[in-house]
Amino acid sequence: MEAARWEATVEAQIRAAQERGEFDNLPGMGKPIPGRDLPYDESWWIKSFLEREALPSDLLLPTPLQLRRKIEQLPAEVRDLPTEEAVRAYVAALNAEIMAWLRTPTGPRVVVRPVNVEQAVQRWRSERQQAGAHHCAVTAPRAPARRPTRRWWLPWRRRAGQRAGGEEPTAA
Template sequence: MTEAWDAAVEAQIRGAVQRGEFDNLAGMGKPIPGRGMPYDESWWIKSFLEREKLPSHLLLPTPLQLRRHIEQVPDEVRDLPTEQAVRAFVAQLNARIVAWLRNPDGPRVAIRPVNADEVVHRWRAERTRPEASTTTEPGAAVAPARRARRSWWLRWGRRR
C-alpha cells in the first residue's frame, strides 16, 4: 500500500515539475534561512514572535513580568493627564501583584505592591520640572540659587 502511495505522490510531483508549477517560487535562489547555524530548540517560538512582531518579554514567567512592569511604572505614568489616572494605573498593577501573591507560580521572586503615593509624588515632580526649565528670562534660573546661598549665609551668621 505504501509503495502505491509513494508512486502516486511521485507522479503528481513529476507532473507539477513538467507543468512548471515550481518555477519562480518565492525565495528561489536565496539561501535557506538558518542554514549553517547551530540547532535551536525554540526556533519556532522565536520565529513566531518575530513574524507576529510580539515583544519577547511575553515569554517571561509571571513574577518577572510583574517586576518588569514595576520598573516601567515611571515611564508609563509620565504621560497620564491626572492624578486619578496615575492612581488607577497603580491600583490595577497592584491588583495583579496581589493576585499573584495569593497564588504564586513560577520562580520565587520578591515582589511588593507599588506605593501609589510615591508614584504620584514622582509624577508631580516630573510635571513641574519642565515648567521650571522653560523660562524665557536668562537670569531667572540664577536667582533661586543666589537666594539659597544668601539664606544659608544668614543662617550661619545667626548661629555664631
C-alpha cells in the same frame, strides 16, 4: 501495499504541479537557507516567530519577572498620563495583576510587592512639575515668529499698471 499506492499518488501530484510550474518563483528560491551554518538552537522557531511578528522578548519571561519589569517601567509608563486619577487607575490595575499572581504564584520564586500608589502619584507630580518648569524656561525667551503673508494673484486679474510680462512699469 496501501502506503505504496498513497506515496505514488502524492508523487504524481507533485510531478504534475512541477510541470504546471506551481513551484517556480517561490520566495527564497535559489537563496541559501538562513541559519544553516549556525549551531543548532532548540528555540529557533520561537526566536524566528518573535522576529517575524515583531513581538517583544519580554513575553517569554515568567510572570514574576514580567511583573517586576512592569514595576521598573512604571515611571515611564505613567509620565504621559494626563490626570492623577489616570495614574491611580494604572497603578491599581498593576497592583491587581500583582495580587492575582501572589494568590496563586507560578514560576520562579521572586519577590514581587504591590506598588505604593501614593509614592507613584508623588513621583508623577514631581516629574510633571520639573517638565513644566523646563518647558517654560525653554519656551519663554522665544518671540512668536511672524509668518510671511502669501499673495495669490489670478493670471487674468492684474494689478493696475502691471504689464503682461509680470514687470512693473518704470518711470522714465
